[in-house]
Amino acid sequence: MKFGKEFLSQMVPEWQEAYLDYNNLKAILKEVSISRQPKAPDASGKLKRKMSLYRAFSGLTTQRNSPRKQDDAIITNIVHNGSEESYQSMFFMSSDQGGGNEVLFFRELDAEFNKVVRFYKKKVGELTVEAEELSKQMDILVALRIKVEKPDVASNDVDEPVDLAGTAASSTVNSINGRSTGRSRFEITQEVETVDEEMEAKEGNSYSRKGSRGTTQTIQEHRPASLDLLPHVRINIAPETPVSTLKYMVASSKAGLSYKKTELRKSEELMTRALIEFYQKLQVLKGYSFLNILAVSKIVKKYDKITSRRASKVYLEMVDKSPLGSTMEVTRLIERVEAVFIKHFANGNRRKGMDILRRKIRREKHGITFFSGVFFGCAMALVAAIIVVIHLRNIFESTGRSQYMDNIFPLYSLFGFIILHLMMYSGNIYFWRRYRVNYSFMFGFKQGTELSHREVFFLSTGLAVLTLACVLSHLDMEVDLKTKRFEAISESIPLALLTVLLLIIFCPFDIIFRSSRFFLIRSAFHLVCTPFYKVTLEDFFLADQLTSQVQAFRSLEFYICYYGWGDFIRRSNTCKENKVFEAFYFVVAIIPYWIRTLQCLRRLIEEKDVMHVFNGLKYFSTVIAVAMRTGNDLNMGMTWRNLAAVSSVIATISGTYWDIVWDWGLLRRNSKNPWLRDKLVISNKSVYFAAIVLNILLRLAWMQSVLGFREAPFIHRQALIAIVAVLEIIRRGIWNFFRLENEHLNNVGKYRAFDSVPLPFDYDEMVR
Numbered sequence: 001m002k003f004g005k006e007f008l009s010q011m012v013p014e015w016q017e018a019y020l021d022y023n024n025l026k027a028i029l030k031e032v033s034i035s036r037q038p039k040a041p042d043a044s045g046k047l048k049r050k051m052s053l054y055r056a057f058s059g060l061t062t063q064r065n066s067p068r069k070q071d072d073a074i075i076t077n078i079v080h081n082g083s084e085e086s087y088q089s090m091f092f093m094s095s096d097q098g099g100g101n102e103v104l105f106f107r108e109l110d111a112e113f114n115k116v117v118r119f120y121k122k123k124v125g126e127l128t129v130e131a132e133e134l135s136k137q138m139d140i141l142v143a144l145r146i147k148v149e150k151p152d153v154a155s156n157d158v159d160e161p162v163d164l165a166g167t168a169a170s171s172t173v174n175s176i177n178g179r180s181t182g183r184s185r186f187e188i189t190q191e192v193e194t195v196d197e198e199m200e201a202k203e204g205n206s207y208s209r210k211g212s213r214g215t216t217q218t219i220q221e222h223r224p225a226s227l228d229l230l231p232h233v234r235i236n237i238a239p240e241t242p243v244s245t246l247k248y249m250v251a252s253s254k255a256g257l258s259y260k261k262t263e264l265r266k267s268e269e270l271m272t273r274a275l276i277e278f279y280q281k282l283q284v285l286k287g288y289s290f291l292n293i294l295a296v297s298k299i300v301k302k303y304d305k306i307t308s309r310r311a312s313k314v315y316l317e318m319v320d321k322s323p324l325g326s327t328m329e330v331t332r333l334i335e336r337v338e339a340v341f342i343k344h345f346a347n348g349n350r351r352k353g354m355d356i357l358r359r360k361i362r363r364e365k366h367g368i369t370f371f372s373g374v375f376f377g378c379a380m381a382l383v384a385a386i387i388v389v390i391h392l393r394n395i396f397e398s399t400g401r402s403q404y405m406d407n408i409f410p411l412y413s414l415f416g417f418i419i420l421h422l423m424m425y426s427g428n429i430y431f432w433r434r435y436r437v438n439y440s441f442m443f444g445f446k447q448g449t450e451l452s453h454r455e456v457f458f459l460s461t462g463l464a465v466l467t468l469a470c471v472l473s474h475l476d477m478e479v480d481l482k483t484k485r486f487e488a489i490s491e492s493i494p495l496a497l498l499t500v501l502l503l504i505i506f507c508p509f510d511i512i513f514r515s516s517r518f519f520l521i522r523s524a525f526h527l528v529c530t531p532f533y534k535v536t537l538e539d540f541f542l543a544d545q546l547t548s549q550v551q552a553f554r555s556l557e558f559y560i561c562y563y564g565w566g567d568f569i570r571r572s573n574t575c576k577e578n579k580v581f582e583a584f585y586f587v588v589a590i591i592p593y594w595i596r597t598l599q600c601l602r603r604l605i606e607e608k609d610v611m612h613v614f615n616g617l618k619y620f621s622t623v624i625a626v627a628m629r630t631g632n633d634l635n636m637g638m639t640w641r642n643l644a645a646v647s648s649v650i651a652t653i654s655g656t657y658w659d660i661v662w663d664w665g666l667l668r669r670n671s672k673n674p675w676l677r678d679k680l681v682i683s684n685k686s687v688y689f690a691a692i693v694l695n696i697l698l699r700l701a702w703m704q705s706v707l708g709f710r711e712a713p714f715i716h717r718q719a720l721i722a723i724v725a726v727l728e729i730i731r732r733g734i735w736n737f738f739r740l741e742n743e744h745l746n747n748v749g750k751y752r753a754f755d756s757v758p759l760p761f762d763y764d765e766m767v768r
Helices: 003-010 013-018 022-035 045-057 100-148 168-174 188-203 204-220 227-232 240-252 261-307 312-321 328-345 350-357 366-393 403-408 408-435 439-443 453-479 487-491 493-505 514-530 537-547 550-564 579-607 611-633 638-664 686-701 717-750
Strands: 072-080 084-091 233-235 760-762
Touching: 013 100, 013 233, 013 717, 022 100, 022 261, 022 760, 045 188, 072 439, 084 100, 084 312, 084 487, 100 233, 100 261, 100 328, 227 350, 233 493, 261 312, 261 350, 261 579, 328 350, 366 453, 403 408, 403 717, 408 439, 408 453, 408 493, 408 550, 408 717, 439 537, 439 579, 439 717, 453 493, 493 514, 493 550, 514 537, 537 579, 537 717, 550 579, 579 760, 611 638, 638 717, 686 717
Parallel strands: none
Antiparallel strands: 072 084, 233 760
16 A cells, blocks of 8 residues: 555545645656756746755754754754744755756655644643643542541551653753753652663663652652542432433532542442543544654655755754654553553552453454355345235235235334335445544444444344345245134234344343443433433434334334234234324324423523524424424314414424535535635535435435325335335435535534543542
């Protein structure tokens, strides 16, 4: 693989704009290569020489120059502008053929390198502040642990706690500016002093002398883990159940510490998450530095090769002297986090601690790919077999056709909706990965547990094989005279299939992607208790998926009615004549939209953003439209029909507008890409316009019941309802990709590549 593609694949997607623009520099080098080819003499050579010299030296106020050797094409400089430093180079051969392009190359290279250095220094500063806060949290956690586990210990008998923030803050600030004058800010006390000494021995005698003095000063200035600070601390653990949420809402302020073991356990869990997230930030930042240094090295060596000059050595010496070239402070932070985490959260077991800290990488299994192909082939064979059976037995023209469509088709259509939705989600994951949309971060998947597109496709094809096999066996048992007398068994096949599916979903054993199943169950429970949980992206994204599965909810309702109150052996039911069924026919259609309305209300209260009001009104208008349409479906007269038509038009227009303008961020008239948006992950703009048109057309299909297409000449009403439901699921699959693409680009604009982990404690100013 060429370095350009490898460089792109290794980038943190949300930081993509902060990396060196390797492709642009490579394009300039191509121009340099072309311009250095022999050309006819030009009379205006003197003028070009004068202008190129001006461009080479203009605007440079040199603080420190590297001595230039005779064969060197450039010298490097560090330019000070107040407290800011910038790194620049001077090109001395601009009068040569193609020199203007070479001047442009070094100018762009300097600009890109300074951009990378500024971003790196900014992130190091942010991590330094975060280290300070984590050290205070660790002080409190150590004191709380002692209070809970050893309540009889006096304050002055407490050993030294772990203090992650040291006293050398100023030295850290200096070191990120390129002048390391002492120890980093992330200090360890006596508990890990031996680790410090080993590290200092490796780093050299000069550092050891400075470091030892810094260590002594740190130990002297560290305060003990006094239990007296605990009364000034308040617990900051988010409620995890509806009951705890209600208690939290009733309480006027955050509760103080109660010194219970459950409180300690939750605090340790939050602190563990915070340290893991902090550790991974450090690793990513170190990787960012390494990757950009490698890109600079590659591009300047490519320049040397094209021009036969000697510029790479001088330029890389400047890079090595910059903060980007010396990641000592980040490395020290990493080592000290490891030491603290292993001692306090892994019982001194380094292997266990490092296994928890390190980022989990999910490996693709070849068996998944193999069985996906096998299941897909089996599903196609079963579809062909069903078509042959229907044709040979002439089922469409049989007297029981209408009875089958009214009673059995809705039972199996439930699985068809689920299978199609899984396949659409599999396609979403494939394209999200292809275009580097960080879906696993946005959904909050635990590292190493997110499903790939192959695994989701494996689940969908496996369920498809199981469902189609049941359909085929059902048809065969009904037609075959030998098995026709076993009506109870044949009619129970759909119920048995649903039971198997539910058992797999709720299976507690570690089989069939347990972590993903439990993640789905937890998110679904959050939807049931919507007002009592903080609304996250995975929660409202799942609720949006459920709004496209209204017919699946109605099929579940029909399952209960058909097998609970119907005469399923004789394939007959009185569900439509039942008032309870009729009432729930409204309710199950409204539930997904009502959940989204409540989520918008909760987000309005938390975020104070007025846009959630309009979003909530959009879903509430959909609630009204679904209620009116359901009444129209139940043949409640012309009044319901007119109300359904008006409400559906309003809901369709508002929903379509919100999808395209707010969820997708498109139709920006003054953007760089007219009528789209400034940033696009797909280079082919026609894809976006096609998606807009498809979204509008498929939204119109949503109004089929209002427009009166109750039954076409050759299509049963249940089949028509299923077709419209399938179109809505397809629309939702298209919506999914562009919705997460827009969210991803918002994260890119804010360089948001990590979750903000809540810390367990709040404390008074005196604790600081």
